[in-house]
């Protein structure tokens with residue numbers, strides 16, 4: 001059982017620009033939790049595939065690349081590698097390629113193992129992604145599923161990345177929602193026991209109040 005002996009895990013899942021990173025970083029400070037952005041690893045694999053002209057549809061080649069990256073970074077370090085600039089991992093072409101990479105079951109298995117290994121070494125952590133509360137840590141201490149209307153999420157991302165075109169960002173958000181929710185392996189769905197928060201009409205502070213209160217109810221001790 002991968003979850004045996006695990007410390008506190010707060011799982012935060014949901015679609016793009018629902019507010020996962022913002023709230024995870026705040027919870028990480030408030031409750032002294034180590035933070036992991038799991039989507040970054042899928043982005044690194046997609047980015048490297050594009051750099052090396054590996055077709056992202058080729059599951060065998062992408063899985064081979066994934067193994068190579070894991071070996072080169074000595075296992076879990078791939079998850080937290082600072083070799084990759086944020087703007088490169090968030091480029092439009094990576095946004096497109098990452099959905100295909102994230103569908104590959106063998107890649108998901110490897111990333112899942114890395115995340116479990118990483119979390120096993122942390123006394124307390126908060127992890128954001130798409131399948132943290134469903135597949136990776138079904139027995140997480142607290143699970144959140146954040147969402148918001150696609151139009152609102154796209155507008156947030158436009159402001160965040162100073163993107164030129166709202167239409168392009170909305171198309172990407174809707175396309176990734178569809179890809180993440182419809183894939184066979186670990187699709188994006190709320191865990192049955194996740195606390196669902198629709199952030200469409202809530203401020204970050206309001207969302208954080210709900211999340212903080214739920215964490216305290218589950219026995220997490222606040223830092224400050």
Ligand SMILES: Nc1ncnc2c1ncn2[C@@H]1O[C@H](COP(=O)(O)OP(=O)(O)O)[C@@H](O)[C@H]1O
Pocket residue numbers: 014015016017018019020021022023156157159160199202203204207
């Ligand atoms: N409830 C909210 N209201 C307004 N803006 C928000 C809210 N939650 C997040 N944001 C903003 O939306 C953008 C995307 O949020 P982020 O936390 O990166 O989303 P995710 O990690 O789910 O992709 C950021 O600029 C963030 O400040």
Ligand SMILES: Nc1ccn([C@H]2C[C@H](O)[C@@H](COP(=O)(O)OP(=O)(O)O)O2)c(=O)n1
Pocket residue numbers: 015016017018038039040042043098099102128129130131132176180
């Ligand atoms: N646990 C995860 C995390 C991300 N993914 C995939 C699906 C997502 O569209 C991409 C990118 O995730 P990321 O969290 O960086 O995306 P956003 O910041 O929410 O836009 O990776 C996944 O399949 N499983």
